[in-house]
Amino acid sequence: MALRKINFEYTNDVTVINQEQFEVHMRLYEGYIRKINEVDGLLENDSGLEDANATYSKYRGIKRGETYALDGVILHEYYFENIGSTNNIPDNEVAECLAQDFGSFEQWADHFVATAKASRGWAVLCYDIRSKKLRNISLDAHDVGNLAICIPLLVLDVYEHAYFLQYADKKDEYINNFMKNIDWNIVRRRIGLSD
Numbered sequence: 600m601a602l603r604k605i606n607f608e609y610t611n612d613v614t615v616i617n618q619e620q621f622e623v624h625m626r627l628y629e630g631y632i633r634k635i636n637e638v639d640g641l642l643e644n645d646s647g648l649e650d651a652n653a654t655y656s657k658y659r660g661i662k663r664g665e666t667y668a669l670d671g672v673i674l675h676e677y678y679f680e681n682i683g684s685t686n687n688i689p690d691n692e693v694a695e696c697l698a699q700d701f702g703s704f705e706q707w708a709d710h711f712v713a714t715a716k717a718s719r720g721w722a723v724l725c726y727d728i729r730s731k732k733l734r735n736i737s738l739d740a741h742d743v744g745n746l747a748i749c750i751p752l753l754v755l756d757v758y759e760h761a762y763f764l765q766y767a768d769k770k771d772e773y774i775n776n777f778m779k780n781i782d783w784n785i786v787r788r789r790i791g792l793s794d
């Protein structure tokens with residue numbers, strides 16, 4: 600069955616980006632939905648699997664596109680879902696989770712901001728199931744830098760397309776404004792502390 604886009608609405612609570620930046624970004628997200636559906640269609644009907652080859656082949660191109668497009672869909676959905684709250688600090692339970700692995704909420708935040716500045720694609724706070732700890736991971740593209748098994752808890756898009764229309768080259772300002780607009784209730788739910 601084809602994937603369908605989630606309809607994210609721009610509201611006054613979204614302060615990290617303006618409506619124009621939001622809508623441009625939403626079109627990009629919709630493009631990834633179209634591409635993963637196209638990839639799934641090719642895998643069913645026209646994949647060229649007999650000629651699969653690691654140097655160049657149609658099948659290789661489809662496989663590269665499969666994870667790139669689907670990670671693009673997933674990460675954008677997590678990002679748009681976790682922005683839009685002006686209550687910019689987590690509750691005690693969430694803060695305690697962060698403190699367990701990072702020392703304090705503030706130290707986690709310093710590392711998350713640094714991860715975002717150091718990344719070309721995404722900064723993701725995730726639960727690393729293998730080590731049973733929280734990590735801030737750095738992705739240079741949708742499919743470059745992800746852990747094989749982890750649960751994303753907070754996702755920040757730092758591709759230039761995410762902020763350049765509004766912020767131009769002021770990436771730090773965009774990141775700082777993101778930190779003030781995180782919906783911590785969503786993070787809380789992803790951690791499993793609420794439904």
Ligand SMILES: [Fe+2]
Nearest residue numbers: 756758760761
């Ligand atoms: Fe994006």
